[in-house]
Amino acid sequence: MKKIAFLIFLFMPTSALAFCPVCTVAVGAGLGLSRWLGVDDVISSIWIGALIVSLIGWTLKWLKKYKFRCKRTIIAVSWYVLVFLPLYFAGMIGHSKNTILGTDKIIFGAVLGSAIFLFSIWLHNRLKKGNNNKVYFAYQGVIIPVLTLLMASLIIFLWI
Numbered sequence: 001m002k003k004i005a006f007l008i009f010l011f012m013p014t015s016a017l018a019f020c021p022v023c024t025v026a027v028g029a030g031l032g033l034s035r036w037l038g039v040d041d042v043i044s045s046i047w048i049g050a051l052i053v054s055l056i057g058w059t060l061k062w063l064k065k066y067k068f069r070c071k072r073t074i075i076a077v078s079w080y081v082l083v084f085l086p087l088y089f090a091g092m093i094g095h096s097k098n099t100i101l102g103t104d105k106i107i108f109g110a111v112l113g114s115a116i117f118l119f120s121i122w123l124h125n126r127l128k129k130g131n132n133n134k135v136y137f138a139y140q141g142v143i144i145p146v147l148t149l150l151m152a153s154l155i156i157f158l159w160i
Contacts, residue, residue, distance in 0.1 A: 040105070045106040046113035048110045049110035050114065050117035128141075
């Protein structure tokens, strides 16, 4: 009986709890595409960092009704640990020859991607606020983050 109740709960329709679902899918697709094409780790990890920030946002929205101390910090640290720990144990993080500016390429790119993604969300909200809470163009909330990540990827590609 418990199994049936769980299956019913699993397939019950709910409202969307996404931070930015289209944006998250676009970031995930960008990450998958870059790894498939054999792009350098620092560029792929820019997309990893953006995806982590998106997942943090999803989790915080999902846990909005629960109040506990240091919720944002705990969620953020948990997501970074959940992503980086398996990469470390898989041997993808920690190679002395896989560094950029003295930092592991995956960690460097993920931090950079996280910062760029946060900036792009801030930029979108700032533009929207300056236009009476209306977007300037359709899908502005998706286009701005994806374009900033693409520009960062291109700049890093040309730099390397």
